[in-house]
Each structure stands twice: as structure tokens, then as C-alpha cells.
Amino acid sequence: MFNAIALGALTAAGIPAFLDKEEGLLIAHPTDVPQDQATTGHHVTVASLPYGGGYWATAWECAGKSDFIEVATVFKAEDLALCVQAVAEWFTTPRPTAGAVLLAALAKWGITAHSDDIGMSYAIPVDQTTPAADARNRPHLSVGDRSPSIEHVPAAHTGWTMFLHDENGEPIGEPLYISGKGGPVDCDTDSATIAELIADMVTYPI
Structure with a gap:
């Protein structure tokens, strides 16, 4: 249920994202990057916090095959709308702060x-x-x-x-x-x- 709702919200905001079934989380990526190359560069994972605690969006960079470096916590709180907004802002160029x-x-x-x-x-x-x-x-x-x-x-x-x-x-x-x-x-x-x-x-x- 979480993944479907969050994926729908990201899609509605114009943020390309898909469900990584193996990891059980969503992967969002820049609009100019195709889905099959999403994890080969900069991307953001969106996961649910335990016990219904909200949403956790984390930015990553690829550091080699199946190896990633955590860049930053993009968002970590209960509000899905703000989480989606934070991910959208993260992918904006230049990035607002x-x-x-x-x-x-x-x-x-x-x-x-x-x-x-x-x-x-x-x-x-x-x-x-x-x-x-x-x-x-x-x-x-x-x-x-x-x-x-x-x-x-x-x-x-x-x-x-x-x-x-x-x-x-x-x-x-x-x-x-x-x-x-x-x-x-x-x-x-x-x-x-x-x-x-x-x-x-x-x-x-x-």
C-alpha cells in the first residue's frame, strides 16, 4: 500500500520513479535518465519508516557495480506531500536550499x-x-x-x-x-x- 501511494504521488508530481521489488523501496531519478539506467548515476530512494513513521528519502551516487555512496538524507518525516516536494526540489537545477x-x-x-x-x-x-x-x-x-x-x-x-x-x-x-x-x-x-x-x-x- 505504501509503495503504491508514494509511487502515485511521485508520478503525479512529474518525478520518474519505480518500485525496486528486490529492495522493497522506490527509486526516483532525473527526468532525462531512463529507468534502466536510474541506479547508474544520481538517484533517490524512498522508503517507509518503521511503524508507520512516515517517509525516508535518501540520495545516492553510483560507486561501481552494485555499490553506492549515500549523499544525503533528502527528507525524513511523516508528510508524503512534503516528501514528494523535497524529492522534486532535490532534482531541480540549480538545487534550492x-x-x-x-x-x-x-x-x-x-x-x-x-x-x-x-x-x-x-x-x-x-x-x-x-x-x-x-x-x-x-x-x-x-x-x-x-x-x-x-x-x-x-x-x-x-x-x-x-x-x-x-x-x-x-x-x-x-x-x-x-x-x-x-x-x-x-x-x-x-x-x-x-x-x-x-x-x-x-x-x-x-
């Missing part, structure tokens, strides 16, 4: 954020004239996702968390902002909300 949504929200306030180059979090200097190289060594706000990642697709966003850091880069106290409870959170709304809070803090620092 929650981090890009946040940066766009911050840009509306004229705020610059600096990534950590490993896709984990952003640093927003309280003094926006701070050079990028010193962003994490001066008073700043750090923003990350519960995942933890800033490169997940927007449909898989689970909520931003923000900490204030002192002049040595050390976190101070409890989070100043935290959203969600571990499940998916609307990325646009969450990003707009935290961006407005950051704008207030950068303009009127604590």
Missing part, C-alpha cells in the same frame, strides 16, 4: 551572513562591517538548522536555531530563537521571521 531562502530573507534587510564552508551554519556579525574572515571571532549570531545543515532542500527544513556569541566567538546562554519540534517547518515563513529578529538585533544589539 533552505540556506538560500534564509540569505534572501536577510538580504531584504541588507544583512550579510557568512557560511562556515561546510554547510552547517551561518555567522551574522553584530557589527556588519566585520570582515568575513573575522566573523566568528567577533560578537555574532550563529544560525543553523536542527538537521544540522543549511544545504537541505526547503521542503526538508526543520527549523532555524540562533545563538549569540561573544567577542571570543563563544556562545552565550540559551538560543535566542528556535523553531519547530523536529518535524518539517515552512522554510519561507521561518526564514522571514528570524531575518526580522536578526535585523532588530543587528540594528539594536544586546
